[in-house]
Amino acid sequence: MFLIAGLGNPGAKYQANRHNIGFMAADEIASRWRFGPERAKFQSVIREGEVDTANGPVKVLLMKPQTYMNESGRAVGEAARFYKIKPQDVIVFHDEIDLAPGRFRMKAGGGAAGQNGIRSIISQIGADFRRGRMGVGHPGEKELVMPHVLGDFHKAEQPWLQALLQACADALPFALGGDDERYQGEVLRLAPAPKFSPRQAARGEG
Template sequence: MLILSGQGNPGARYAGNRHNIGFMAVDAIARRWRFGPERSKFGSLIREGEIDAEGGPVRALILKPQTFYNESGRSVGEALKFYKLSPADLVLFYDEIDLAPGRFRMKTGGGAAGNNGVRSVTAHVGPDFRRARLGVGHPGQSELVQGHVLSDFHKVDQNWVADLLAALADAAPLLAAGEDEKYQTEVMRLAPADKADTRQARNRES
């Protein structure tokens, strides 16, 4: 079984924020693979379903913590404990300012790199979970980061956001099979993005 957890803030006020692209990603996967209806559990909104992988259907739980972004680890930890899963069974989808808009990288383990949501999850389950990092770009100055991630995507961003979300969902069988590197490659094949964003003063891809 897999837990696919999105990072975001609850409520309509935040729904279109860059910080909520993790929620958008897991919602896209749930729609594409016709997961069951949304309900409340673990202090989260959850949906259950299966993703058709090459070796057969893989059971998966969509998790959207309702504890706000910086406290999301509580819900994630509770879900992993309930299902007796390890960090390797968790994929965390979240916005990454150190990737240009539309870029996508998979990674297992590592630090939080200043992301308080990732730090919260690490505090509850340890660092060795799988990370689906969704590039939203950097505003250029550190003091502008909070306003950047807590603002909505611009109209000019809508096409690449939609393409990326569709690719994440369509390529999900590779993720379900544990083929993270192939998943990353297929997502970027389906939704190619520029490495740099000339509209912003700085982007650092890591």
């Protein structure tokens, strides 16, 4: 079994925030593949389902922690321990300010790079889990980072956002088959990132 966690903050006021792109990815995966209804467990909203891969269907626990971003590890750790899921079989989708809007990187292991949800998960299950880093751009100044990630996506950002979410869901069998490099390449092929700088995107230009 794989555990896929999308990170975000619970509640309607955060729903369209850049910080909630992980929740959006989880919702897109649930609608693309065979998943049951949402229910509450592991301090999360979870769905159980299957994704077809080249080696046959793979069981997946899909979760959106309801602990707020900074405590995401409590939920992910609880589920991983319950099902005895190895960190290598945990994939976490989250916003990444150090990537330009629409860019995507798969990464296994490493530090948190300032992402508090990732830091929380590392504290619970170690660093060896895999991260789907979804670029939302950097506002250019450190003091603007929090309002940037807690701000909603602009209307002009919707085309690349929807393309990225769909690509992450459509290409998922490669990640579940263990080929993160192929997965990253397929996501970028299906959803080429727009040609603008992160700072332009943060100001809603372009």
